Amino acid sequence: MGALLLPILIPLIAGILSLLITKRFRILSEVVVLWATFFNLVIAVLLFKNNLTVSLPMTHWGLTFSLRLYHFSGFIMLAVAGFAALIALYSVVFMKGKDHLNQFYGYFLITLALTNGAVLANNLIVMLFFWEGLLLVLFGMIAIGNKMAYKTATKAFIIVGVTDLCMMLGIALTGHLAGTLTMSKIHLPLIGLGNLAFILLMIGAISKAGAMPFHSWIPDAAVDAPLPFMALVPAAFEKLLGIYFLARISLDLFNLIPGSWVSIVLMTIGAITIILAVMMALIQKDYKRLLSYHAISQVGYMILGIGTALPVGIVGGLFHMINHALYKSGLFLTGGSVEKQTGTTNLEKLGGIGTKMPVTFACFLITACAISGVPPLNGFFSKELIYDGALERGWIFYAAAILGSFLTAASFLKLGHSAFLGKLHESNKNTQEAPIPMLIPMIIIASLCILFGVFNYLPLNNFIQPILGTARLHGHNFAGFPTNPFLVLMTAVVIVAAILNHFWGVKSKGSAIKAVDHIHYAPILSTIYEKAEKRFFDPYDIGMQVAQRIAEAAFWCDRKIDWFYEVLTVKITFAFTHSIKKAHDGSYSTYLAWSLVGGLLVVLFLMFSV
């Protein structure tokens, strides 16, 4: 039973330890982070496929610290542990010589502990505790980046804080409706207030996953925060956690059915996120920033898949979650290698380094193909499942998803071409391949992308499909090659179209980095892009402007109230004072008259009262 506490306690203690270790004993903190993540991985492997619960009563009014390990949470924990171990290995080399090392490792491990806690929690309050804790370390991790990182950290903190508040309300409402906070006991229908509770919880979940409109801190963090953070948190942990919770509320806590309007809402959010984020990714000129927009766009597929509420869509969405975590963290790691070896991620200063860094290039190639949905890599299979579900619910969602695929492929063609191929940029002449400890994680991840694609029955049968259970699957098995030839054909057409588009673009504009300029500067799009680049559409900035207006209005009201007290009241008071002063003219007769009139009134009044 106590074994369930280990995945929380080990990283937590190690994290606190590495916060305490001073800079002089850097080696020690590296040892701590490697061993802690390794142990965590071992524990996750051993615990997987077990069913355990821990229940410690905490308060007399019924809040229990309860954890539950079952198939779903074990799978997420395993994935989290795997990424943590790989990225820890990568970071030890990447972060060498950077500032705030002890803080980075400390937050890294505490993030791991809290993620494990949030995944294992079987009580909504306990989950909220870990969930909010993640917000805290998220702030810390971004803030230790470059000099302007604190602004991004604040932005992330506010956006995620607001959505977490929504989730908190959702949890309260859910608890009120269900009469319990134990997650395994909650099964609510999606009617009346249940819809509201679902939407509130969903906002928390998709915001954690980074969907629009809660995404705008991620591209900023890509530039400001340390790179391993990007590979670890927005690319892997937050997707896993957010989609995990979204699946939990859709499958367990509530029963999402295809006909409900909530399902339409989810699919719409998914479709919009796919299109808008990938449009933004397309025009980026920075390796990391481009990737970060894809990290947003891909969430759209997962939400779209789960939103269909069809078994095929949900399996696709969850499969896409793990696939995305793989190839996106792999892509970020290749970005980190490039940054480490060349000192820049600006695409205009890169070019032709494919020959200098062949292993990195190969890993990039595999992961980029995976994200573009090239068969037989993992991304292809999960996307096909999602297409299947989307097409069944409505052609418009399918159209959005397939358009997203086209743009994704186009943007990765641009990225790969301008960074790794073409003419060698002058400043990259002496570039060398990244050190082995950084290559190992990339190679492992790239191999997993192939493995999960070619042998897709392995993850699907062992990890994904048991989550839904045989009853929900109605005897389907989605492993193997897609059964719908139309969808496969369309995917092939889209990829070929993307390649043609790319070469046409390169030829007409003359360089790989300008390959998508004909989209960027298309008549209407160019103005939209221009405004988007100036953050006209950033919900955070809009929110801040609204807050500014409200603050100004409140200030105006405050001044008026102040005027009432400080000017008007004082003026009236002094008007009285002045007239009273004037009345006291110091003459006997006045004072006598007052006294006599007053006396007369008193006498008359009392006499008439008899």
Added chain:
Amino acid sequence: MYSSLILIPFFSVIVLNLPFRTLMKKSAFWVCIALSLIQIFAVLFSPTGSLGNLTEMFFSFLRVDLWIDNLSRIMLLCIGIVLFTAAWVQKELSKDEERQFNFMNVLLLLLAGLNGIVLVRDIFSLYVFLEITAVSSFILIGFNKERDAFEAAFKYIILSVIATALMLTSIGLLLMIAGDTSFATISATLKTSPDKLLAMFAVAIFLCAAFIKGGVMPFHGWLPDAYSASPASVSVILAGVVTKTVGVYTLIRIVYSVFGYSPALTLILLIVGTLSVVLGALAALGQSDFKRMLAYSSISQVGYIVLGLATGSMLGLAGAVFHLFNHSIFKSLLFVNSAAVESSTGTRNMDNLAGLAKKMPVTGTTSILASLSCAGIPPLAGFWSKLLIIVALWMGKFYAFAIIAALASILTLAYFLSLQRRVFFGKLREDLAHIKESGFGFLLSMTILALITIGAGLGFPFILNSFLLPVKTISGG
């Protein structure tokens, strides 16, 4: 024994002025101090009840009955404390032995008059002692023989004469109706008298007389001049006890023990009280003379006492009496402060002062305490008495008056803050750089008064139970 509180001051005056006059010059001050201290201690440790009569031993046909109850005790205590203070202030102000001797003699006469007012049980003796007090006050106001002081004294005389005339008429009418002048008889007769109209006329003009003597609006014309033009020590006595005893105590005694309440009378008291509270505070806000501001503040505070009295409830009366006591203490303290400031800087005009707190720390601190107490800031004594009055008004269902009384506290705070800011806070003016803290007599009396106002605030529950609530026993005759 209590008859000696009246007799000893009289005989002291005689003894001091007999052939050994030159020898006695120095001792006059100490006689005053000793008498005030004896009075304070005698009051604190004495039983209540009949005291026999004052004049029996001289004239068997003229009896002046004396009686002490809890209200009288509190008044005697105030008189003792304020007289003690005033004597010290006068000692500091005037180094001329002859003048000091004369002053102390008048002060002793005043003491006898005040004690008499508080102790007597019939309306005519009350009048006699009122006159003794009034005449002593005229002399004291004009003591420095300045033009302003004479004008002020003259104003006081004129209005006081009107009050006297009204009071004598009333006494005559009451004697006619009741056949006797003792409180008990008049009280009993008024309840059963067939001639209600005449009785009410008598009551009404007596009330007017008390209003004039107490200086409530609109009968206050003499008060600001008298307070501000008289010597500092006299302002302390006038504000501290004379007006309070002559006007307010008389009002309380007459209304509560003799006339009894009627709806009309309650309404009159409420209106007069509210007028005084609000107009007094507004007028105070516009003053730039330190003492004149305090004078208007006195009017405002007396308004509160009248409001408390108006409720007629036990709580209201307790509040009124406590506020009477508190006002004696903090207003005396403020007048001592103003005297200290005037003696150090030579001016009372607040526009010519600033930043004195640094140079005169004791004066500054005690004046803040007194101001806050007056404005009703907890836990100082003034807060509790105002609270009692406002609560009593509310419980008596006089909601509008309660709200006005509570809001007027803000005005009180406003003018006191303006006083503090103009006199004690801020940057010290360059022409005041040389000034020094005031002398021993000032410091002693300021410290004692400030300690009393803090102590009465902190020990409020004890005071409420042992001094204020027993005041209810004075009812009837």
